[in-house]
Amino acid sequence: MGNKKCLFFVLALILILLTGCNAKKEEKMKIGLLPISDALPFYVAAEKGYFKAEGVNVELIRFESAVERDSAIGAGEIDGAVGDILAVAALYNSGAPAKIVSISLGETGKEGRFAILSSPGSGIARPEQLKNVPVAISTNSIIEYMTDNLLLGQGLQQGEIIKEAIPKIPVRFNLLLEDKIKAACLPDPMAAMAESKGARLVIDDTATNLSQTVIYFRTGYIDSNSQSITKCLKAYARAAREINENPSAYVDLLVEKAGVPREALTVFTMDHYPVPQMPTKEQVDKVVEWMFEKNLIKKQFSYGELTRSDLIPAK
Incomplete structure (x- = not known):
C-alpha cells in the first residue's frame, strides 16, 4: 500500500509540474522590435523587471528590418510589435490581421520626428x-x-x-x-x-504631427490574451515615465538595444515617451487613404478594424 501511495504522489507531482510548464509556455508574449529609439521603454521594462512584476512573461525579439518583423507576426512567430500604422494596414490587407493597442511615439510632433x-x-x-x-x-x-x-x-x-x-x-x-x-x-x-x-x-513634421509609431498585436492573440496585453502596457507605461524623468540614465541602453549611434546623442535629444494611448481616427484614416490611393491595400480599412482601444490600462 505504501508503494502505491508513493507512486500516486510522484505521478501527481509530475502532472503538476507539467501543467505549470505548459501554462508558462502559453503565457509567453513575444514582441518584435527593430533597433530604433521607439523601442526603448520595452527594453527598460524588461531590464527593470516590470513585466514580471505585472505577471506577464515577455520575450523581446530583435529584427533588423520591418519586412522580417511583419513576416514573423504574419506567420504567428511573434505576437506583437512596434511599428507604424502602414504596417498594421498592410498586415490586415495580407490576411494576417493585427490591431493597434497604443501609440509608442507621436503624441506630439516633436516625438519621432x-x-x-x-x-x-x-x-x-x-x-x-x-x-x-x-x-x-x-x-x-x-x-x-x-x-x-x-x-x-x-x-x-x-x-x-x-x-x-x-x-x-x-x-x-x-x-x-x-x-x-x-x-x-x-x-x-x-x-x-x-x-x-x-x-x-x-x-x-514637428508642427503637423503626421507620424505615429504604434504598438500592435495579432488579432487572434488579442482575442485570447487581452488581460496580458493590458498588463504589458502597464509595465511599458511605468518604464516610459521613468525614462522621461531621468533620460540620461538610459543612454547606454538606448545605444546598445535601440541602435542609436552614440555620436547622435550629442545633437539628438532623447524622445519623450507618452503613456499608452490610441492614435486618433484622423491619423489612422489619413494613412489608410494614402495607402489605398497608391494601391497598397485593397480597401480603405476602418478605424475600428485596425484598432483595439479597450486594452489601455487605467492611469
Missing part, C-alpha cells in the same frame, strides 16, 4: 525649391508617406514630387552629406545628425 533635408551644396532651403527635384526615400513606407504629405502640405502638386528609391537609411544619409543626392527624407536621430554635419533642414 521625420525631416526632409537638402545636401550641403544644393542651395535648397525651402520646400518650393524641391519642385521636380528627386528626394531620396524608401518606397511604400512611412518615409514615402511623410515625403508626400510634407510637400503636398506646402503647395507642391503630386506630379511635381519626384522620388528616388534609396531604401537603406545609412546609405541615404551618406549620399546626402556627400552631395551625391540633393535631398532626402530621414527620421531622427539620423536627421539631426545630418543637419549637424551640414545638411539643411527644409521641412519637418
Whole structure:
C-alpha cells in the first residue's frame, strides 16, 4: 500500500509540474522590435523587471528590418510589435490581421520626428525649391508617406514630387552629406545628425504631427490574451515615465538595444515617451487613404478594424 501511495504522489507531482510548464509556455508574449529609439521603454521594462512584476512573461525579439518583423507576426512567430500604422494596414490587407493597442511615439510632433533635408551644396532651403527635384526615400513606407504629405502640405502638386528609391537609411544619409543626392527624407536621430554635419533642414513634421509609431498585436492573440496585453502596457507605461524623468540614465541602453549611434546623442535629444494611448481616427484614416490611393491595400480599412482601444490600462 505504501508503494502505491508513493507512486500516486510522484505521478501527481509530475502532472503538476507539467501543467505549470505548459501554462508558462502559453503565457509567453513575444514582441518584435527593430533597433530604433521607439523601442526603448520595452527594453527598460524588461531590464527593470516590470513585466514580471505585472505577471506577464515577455520575450523581446530583435529584427533588423520591418519586412522580417511583419513576416514573423504574419506567420504567428511573434505576437506583437512596434511599428507604424502602414504596417498594421498592410498586415490586415495580407490576411494576417493585427490591431493597434497604443501609440509608442507621436503624441506630439516633436516625438519621432521625420525631416526632409537638402545636401550641403544644393542651395535648397525651402520646400518650393524641391519642385521636380528627386528626394531620396524608401518606397511604400512611412518615409514615402511623410515625403508626400510634407510637400503636398506646402503647395507642391503630386506630379511635381519626384522620388528616388534609396531604401537603406545609412546609405541615404551618406549620399546626402556627400552631395551625391540633393535631398532626402530621414527620421531622427539620423536627421539631426545630418543637419549637424551640414545638411539643411527644409521641412519637418514637428508642427503637423503626421507620424505615429504604434504598438500592435495579432488579432487572434488579442482575442485570447487581452488581460496580458493590458498588463504589458502597464509595465511599458511605468518604464516610459521613468525614462522621461531621468533620460540620461538610459543612454547606454538606448545605444546598445535601440541602435542609436552614440555620436547622435550629442545633437539628438532623447524622445519623450507618452503613456499608452490610441492614435486618433484622423491619423489612422489619413494613412489608410494614402495607402489605398497608391494601391497598397485593397480597401480603405476602418478605424475600428485596425484598432483595439479597450486594452489601455487605467492611469
